[in-house]
Structure formats: C-alpha cells, structure tokens
Amino acid sequence: MSKNLSLLSGRKGIKDNLFEKLSASDLSPETLKVLAKEYLIGEANLMGTASFYDFLKKENDAKKVHVCNGTACLLAGTQEQVKVDLGTQFKPEEIGEICCLGRCHENAAFQLDGKNYSGINGQDLQTVLAHKSLDTKDEYYVESVSKEAVLIQPFSGVAQYYDLFTELYTKPKATILTEIINANLRGRGGAGFPIGLKIEACKKALGHQKYIVCNADEGDPGSYTDRYLLEHQPHAVLFGMLVCGYLVGADTGILYIRAEYPESVDKIQQAIFEFEAWSELHPFDFSFKIIKGAGAYICGEETALLASIEGQRPEVRIRPPYPTEEGLFGYPTLVNNVETLANLHFILEKGATLYQTLGTKKSTGTKLICLDSFFNRPGVYEVEFGMPLSDIIQQLGQGFKHPVKALHIGGPLGGVVPESKWQDLTLDFESFYQSGFHLGHASILSIPEQFPMIKYLEHLFEFTANESCGKCFPCRLGSQRGKEMMQQAQAKKYKINRILLDDLLMTLEEGSLCGLGGALPIPVRNILDYFSEELTTYFKQH
Ligand SMILES: Cc1cc2nc3c(=O)[nH]c(=O)nc-3n(C[C@H](O)[C@H](O)[C@H](O)COP(=O)(O)O)c2cc1C
Ligand code: SF4
Numbered sequence: 132m133s134k135n136l137s138l139l140s141g142r143k144g145i146k147d148n149l150f151e152k153l154s155a156s157d158l159s160p161e162t163l164k165v166l167a168k169e170y171l172i173g174e175a176n177l178m179g180t181a182s183f184y185d186f187l188k189k190e191n192d193a194k195k196v197h198v199c200n201g202t203a204c205l206l207a208g209t210q211e212q213v214k215v216d217l218g219t220q221f222k223p224e225e226i227g228e229i230c231c232l233g234r235c236h237e238n239a240a241f242q243l244d245g246k247n248y249s250g251i252n253g254q255d256l257q258t259v260l261a262h263k264s265l266d267t268k269d270e271y272y273v274e275s276v277s278k279e280a281v282l283i284q285p286f287s288g289v290a291q292y293y294d295l296f297t298e299l300y301t302k303p304k305a306t307i308l309t310e311i312i313n314a315n316l317r318g319r320g321g322a323g324f325p326i327g328l329k330i331e332a333c334k335k336a337l338g339h340q341k342y343i344v345c346n347a348d349e350g351d352p353g354s355y356t357d358r359y360l361l362e363h364q365p366h367a368v369l370f371g372m373l374v375c376g377y378l379v380g381a382d383t384g385i386l387y388i389r390a391e392y393p394e395s396v397d398k399i400q401q402a403i404f405e406f407e408a409w410s411e412l413h414p415f416d417f418s419f420k421i422i423k424g425a426g427a428y429i430c431g432e433e434t435a436l437l438a439s440i441e442g443q444r445p446e447v448r449i450r451p452p453y454p455t456e457e458g459l460f461g462y463p464t465l466v467n468n469v470e471t472l473a474n475l476h477f478i479l480e481k482g483a484t485l486y487q488t489l490g491t492k493k494s495t496g497t498k499l500i501c502l503d504s505f506f507n508r509p510g511v512y513e514v515e516f517g518m519p520l521s522d523i524i525q526q527l528g529q530g531f532k533h534p535v536k537a538l539h540i541g542g543p544l545g546g547v548v549p550e551s552k553w554q555d556l557t558l559d560f561e562s563f564y565q566s567g568f569h570l571g572h573a574s575i576l577s578i579p580e581q582f583p584m585i586k587y588l589e590h591l592f593e594f595t596a597n598e599s600c601g602k603c604f605p606c607r608l609g610s611q612r613g614k615e616m617m618q619q620a621q622a623k624k625y626k627i628n629r630i631l632l633d634d635l636l637m638t639l640e641e642g643s644l645c646g647l648g649g650a651l652p653i654p655v656r657n658i659l660d661y662f663s664e665e666l667t668t669y670f671k672q673h
Contacts, residue, residue: 312325535578
C-alpha cells in the first residue's frame, strides 16, 4: 500500500472520486493520462487498477450479456442451457460470465442491460428475449422465526423510523455506545468481531475527517441476505451508518455495493433520497454516497475495499494499522457489514437487555440465513443464533427437492458439512468452529448427491485462483496449483499425492495474508475428511 497514493486520491474528497471516474471512463491511454494528471497519480498505477476488475477489463468490452458462474447455479446445473438459449440471440463472444448474482433461490441467472434475471430457461427465455419483454419475479420465501424479529420487519415509515435518531441525538454518546457494547453485536461479515469495540476504537482515533463504510460487496457465491436487506430494509442499513457516524464523529457514509446487484444500488439510492428529504428538516450533518464495485470478490475484504474506493489496485493491506486508525484516504474509518449495521435500530430502540435474550451467550441476536433452490422453501430466514441446523433444514427449508450429500455453509471459505453432521450443529459461531467448520456469513448451499466432490474441489481452487488479489504467493500460486491437481486427477492420467496436497494446504493456511488463501483449506479439508471414500480413486495409494 502506498500512503501517498491514498492521500493523493483523497485530496479531492469522496465526492470527486477517482475510482468512479475510472469506472465511467473509456480507459484509453489519453483518458488515463488526464486522470493521472488530475490526481497526481502515475498512469501505470491507474492501469494497474483498471486491469484488475472484470467489468473494466478491455477483453470484456464486447460482452453484452453475463451468465452467472456462481456456486449455486453450478450445483443446480442450469447454466449450460442458459448459454445455449442466449446463444440464439447473442454471438459467443458477446456472452461473458459474472460471479454470483444472488439469485441462488432459483438459478439460471444472468445479467442483461444492467438488470438481473433468473428462473427462466428454455422456451420461456427465448420467448421473453424475442419480445424484449424481460421481467423477472425474483420471489423467495422471507420469514423471521425469532421470538423478536430484529431484521425482517415491516417498515414504519421514514419519519417514524428516524425519530429514534432524533431521540438518541439528545443522549450522551457514551450511553449509546455502552448499549451497543452490552448487546455484544458481532460482525456478520464473517469474522464475528464486536462492532461496539470497533466503534470505540474509531471514536478514540484522531482525525479531522472520519468515514463510515458499509461493506455491501456480498461476494460469497450462494449468499443473498445482504441483497435482501439492501433492497427490502434499506433504511435499517442507513440508520446503522448514521448512528455510527454520530458516535465516531464522521459526517460521511459510503456504501460500497457490488455491481452485480444493480437493483440494490437503485433501492439504496431511493432510500438515500428519502433520508435526505427527512434530514433537511433536522440539524444533522451526515451524507451518504454509493460507490459501485466493478466485479472483484476480493473487494469484500475490508482493506482491499478501501483501496478500491481510493482507485488503487485492490490488494489486501497488512494490518495493523487497522482501518479504525488509518482507513480510507488515511483517515479513521469504520467498516462494517450490511447486516451488522442493520441490527442497530432494534438494539437502540428495544435495548441491549432484550437483544441479549436472543441467540446464545456468545453469539447474541439473530442471523439471516439463505437457502438455495434445492430446498423446498428457498429464501431468506431470520433465525436466532443457536437454532439446530436440522430444524433449519426440515422446518424452514422443508427438506430438499433432490437428494443432497453435504451443505456448504458460509461461502467459499466456509465449511462443507456432510449429512452425518447435520444433527450435531447449531447455527452459531462456536458450534461451527468447535466442529471444524466456519459459519462465515451463513449462506447455505446444497451439494447434490450426484455432484462429484473432485469437481467441487476444482471449483473451490478455481474460484480462489480467479479472485486472488495476487499480493502473496501462497494464495496466488497455491490456488492455481491446487486447481491443476484437481483437473489433472479428473483427466485420469494423474493421481494426487496426498502429502503434496497437505503441504499445499498448510502453506496456504499459514502463509496467506488474508482469509481468501488462508481459509480455503477449511472446506477443502472438510471434503477430504468426509468424502475420502468417494475421492479414493483420484489419490495415489501409499
Ligand atoms: C476474502 C474475503 C472476502 C470478504 N468478503 C466480505 C463481504 O463480501 N462482505 C463483508 O461484509 N465482509 C467481507 N469480508 C470481511 C471483511 O474483511 C470485514 O471483516 C467486514 O467487512 C467487517 O464487518 P463486520 O465486522 O460487520 O463483519 C471478507 C473477508 C475476506 C478475507
Ligand atoms: S491470501 Fe490471496 S487474496 Fe489474500 S492477500 Fe494473499 S493473494 Fe491476496
């Protein structure tokens, strides 16, 4: 990371943003020259940024339609047909790929003209394409089964909703912060770090400028709970950012929303307009800004996300310093996940004591989970932490449409839980950790009986190889070598040497700078441990 580049990029403030200008430009050498001069940043740096993102790469310029290559669509086996169907209207070079549109509840997903579609295939798709009347229903089950609904709630209206903030504004900041700390609200983006402690650190940090950043990059294939909140509970997210801004002394909130979610961008923009209309009548100085991603999974990692907003190549940065001390443009920055922020309204309205009665002692509150299309009732559910996994499968999902041999829970870096373990787990950080899994963001993907685990291993390594930021070699090279091993083993000429594979996994785990390379061994080892019989034929026998 270059501190100088961060400062130079931040000179013009967030409103005149380099990354936005790069994303909107033609990226020609002339344009880069002009931008480089404007921001006093080298042209090579700008080229380094532009060449990183799927949506900005020159080689993707000709693509007119993008087919989802996320895990849920892969497991459902819908995408080859989607490509065939789209091929009747588009040339092969016009059909690109995109990683997870969050339509895991019905699959067959693709993006066209900045809109997402799913659940239409075959003749139906041809008909809608031919009539240019593409409309998609995007319907899924939405239900809270918590004794107190925290996140899935009817909206009370802008004025009534933000009344709570007017009330909080009259209270000492320390009182509000204590309530949040007492609630023990842990980060929902994967790491589970308490938000109260982060707010406290950012509040204490010195800086004439501070930022609140909402991590709305939800890149985990299979996850669409943040998408639900952004599109259906947008004010809960904005409210959380507003309160955090008040507590740490920040006047700007930035929502980094992945470009794969165009509908989320629109819904949040609409909610920002509503907030602005309300705040005009009140003496608060807080503004929101949306920054749209450009197709890179690693931008969900908080330091890469900040580098992305700065218009730098989104490579993961070494911590410390943590963003709360030195974040966006070098200023103290609070980065939190969509769902974490969305909890704050409930906590501050109803109190930490009530919040603590939900969930377990160490994992307080509720969690949104999402079920894929293999379940009879796919959708987004709010559950209290500690709910038995088997109840989630049977009571909420109502079982499966087809036989399933494992669940991949918590995104590509989460655990692969075989059927034999479903009875043992409860949905909370501790239960998953103690059993060798990882809860992550708690998306639930089904691996059907007939899907070969060797192919799934290949998919996991390939995903990491495609999405690695390239900063450290265990991940950059290791993911590629792992992918090759799995591919060669399927070509039948080659048997995997388990000692070599274990060595590779240890190198990834111990030598990677961030969770992408570092946590990949979790699902890989789960599969090796629980599906050894299925995989025997691919391994050298010692
Ligand atoms: C490879 C990688 C990808 C990540 N992707 C996301 C993401 O898409 N959304 C998110 O909120 N956090 C993601 N995180 C976690 C963030 O780095 C960070 O911990 C989080 O935004 C902090 O917010 P929280 O404390 O509210 O969870 C990712 C982490 C890693 C290592
Ligand atoms: S582990 Fe991978 S994604 Fe993370 S910093 Fe290293 S190269 Fe980048």
